[in-house]
Amino acid sequence: MANKVAVYRKEHFNAAHRLHNPSLSAEENDRLFGKCNLPNYHGHNYELIVKVIGEVDPKTGYVIDTKLLSTLVNEHIISKFDHRNLNLDVPEFKELNPTAENIAIVIFNILRPLLSEQFLLQIRLYETPRNFVEYPTI
Numbered sequence: 460m461a462n463k464v465a466v467y468r469k470e471h472f473n474a475a476h477r478l479h480n481p482s483l484s485a486e487e488n489d490r491l492f493g494k495c496n497l498p499n500y501h502g503h504n505y506e507l508i509v510k511v512i513g514e515v516d517p518k519t520g521y522v523i524d525t526k527l528l529s530t531l532v533n534e535h536i537i538s539k540f541d542h543r544n545l546n547l548d549v550p551e552f553k554e555l556n557p558t559a560e561n562i563a564i565v566i567f568n569i570l571r572p573l574l575s576e577q578f579l580l581q582i583r584l585y586e587t588p589r590n591f592v593e594y595p596t597i
Contacts, residue, residue, distance in 0.1 A: 461514040466521075468509045468528045472541035475502040476557040479546075500544060505562075506585035507536065509570065512597075513578040523578065531573050536566055559586040563594040 477500045478492040488496045495501065509532055513522040543549055545557040551565045563584040571580055585591040 463512055464515055464522050465510055465512045466523055466525060466528065468511075468525060468532055470507045470509070470529075470532050470537055472505050472507065472537050473502060474505060474540050474543050474545050475500040476545040476552075477501070478556055478558060480556060500546070503586050505540075506591075507532070507566065508583040508585075509566075510581040510583065511574065511578045512581075513575075523574075531570060535569050535573065539569075559584055559590065559592045560594070563592045567594050 476495075477497065478495040479488055480491070483491070509528065511523050511528060515522055539549060540562075545552045545562070549557075549565075552561070555561050555565070563582045566584065567580060567582045570582075574580060579597055581593060581595060581597050583591055583593045
């Protein structure tokens with residue numbers, strides 16, 4: 460059995476969002492989302508951890524070059540999400556409520572095609588220091 464190792468890249472971005480379901484009444488949105496439903500949005504300092512699992516390449520000694528992973532995350536995620544209003548500026552959230560869960564799934568779906576299929580990928584997203592999500596749950 461080959462040696463599998465997990466490699467992590469940690470990044471951060473700041474973004475605003477509003478949790479809101481347009482098919483619900485104002486009262487129901489307020490009940491479900493509270494302050495997160497304020498009409499003028501609110502922001503978070505998100506911490507993103509990208510986990511790549513794979514076999515160590517005998518030629519390089521790497522699972523994946525962390526510089527390459529950093530470049531992919533910065534070019535395809537950070538540049539798109541940082542200092543943005545997720546509801547207004549990120550097309551993926553035009554019809555999708557930008558909860559931490561949905562943000563993690565969107566990030567995964569952006570990065571997955573950019574990595575070799577030999578790698579397992581997992582996203583951990585901290586919305587606050589005490590609240591985080593992981594996708595997928597490997």
